[in-house]
Amino acid sequence: MTLRRVVSVAGLSLILCFFSSLINAESSLPVLKIDGRKPLAISVDIQGRSHPLTLPPEFLKETEDLYGDAYIRDLNGDGIGEVIFPLEGGSVNNCSKVLQYRAVDNSLSELAFKEGSLCNFKVGQGYVTSSYRDGSVWKEYIYRFREGLAEIEVIDSCVGCGEIKREVHNTDGAIAQFLVSDNVDFRLRVPLTSSVSSSKATIFLSPEASKKTKKYLVDGDKIALLDFIKDDEGEDWVKFRYVGIVVTEGWVKCTDLKYCDER
Known part of the structure; x- marks a missing residue:
């Protein structure tokens, strides 16, 4: 019984010592x-x-x-x-x-912040989010602090548009660009993918009818969506990445994709 009391008192002393050190560190x-x-x-x-x-x-x-x-x-x-x-x-x-x-x-x-100032900012979960409206479009800059510096991790453009254009800035300087779903919380935005719905989807070098290549995707091919654009004629184009035996990137017409059929 005495031994238990000694152990109990020793344990309590360690706990009090731990919290005391935390308080001293804060002060x-x-x-x-x-x-x-x-x-x-x-x-x-x-x-x-x-x-x-x-x-x-x-x-x-x-x-x-x-x-x-x-x-x-x-x-x-x-x-x-x-x-x-x-x-x-x-x-x-x-x-x-x-x-x-x-x-x-x-x-x-x-x-220092990438866009100069911190706008309409929110702090939480280790991130600082700066939101800026340019015309009718919202853009978000998501920062994480490292060694006293505010380092940009993510830039989300066209927040609230339905599809968001995302840039992920890696610590090695590389930048990955792709589309993500729309959500108020940037952490819940997920990369957009689609499958090809037409029997043969021609691949273009750029979103122009004159930039047609001999390559194509077929019905059921699954792709990652990297960008959207509407040309002067009102045609919707999608930049994509297809991972097969080799990685292929290019542009296809939106009408060739299941994702666009469901929009």
Whole structure:
């Protein structure tokens, strides 16, 4: 009985020690604060000591009189907030500039994004999604943070159009392009495929009748859909990839595909 109590007390001590270390780790993280609005003053609290931070001159020059009230939010999940500067004057596109704290030299630097600003953004599941409307078309940029940098992973174009054009940016610099299904959640968008419905689907080098080749697909062949386009005559074309003995890419008329028959 005494041995059980000793083991129980030892186990409880380990648990308390673990949670205590977590609390201490969190309390040792730098905490950014906005001390004043006009003029803007930002500081960082490190283990109870406050240090003023200087804003990058070029950043100030670019955003002066353009941003609303700055605020702090952790974008990358590291427990240290970023400084968000909402730019005024936007309508549908509510865009922001972002400053990131650099512990190595106790400074602030602008966090770079592919499209320049972060627009209508959402944070979750380790990703930051920036949405931008160009005309009537929405485009989404999906970022993941690595070593303090916002790296683009996915660009989805024509969100809400039915079919979405996706670019996947790999860490080695390679870019894969294909079509995915439409969904509010980018993680639930799946690659589009189809089977050939005509007895003989001629393959074209480009979406032009004059670019006909001697190659063709046959009824039942399954293909991945890479792109859609409508030509000046109103003909719908599909860029595809077929994986057989060899990998074949090209264009076919949409009317030759089961997917288009069901649209």
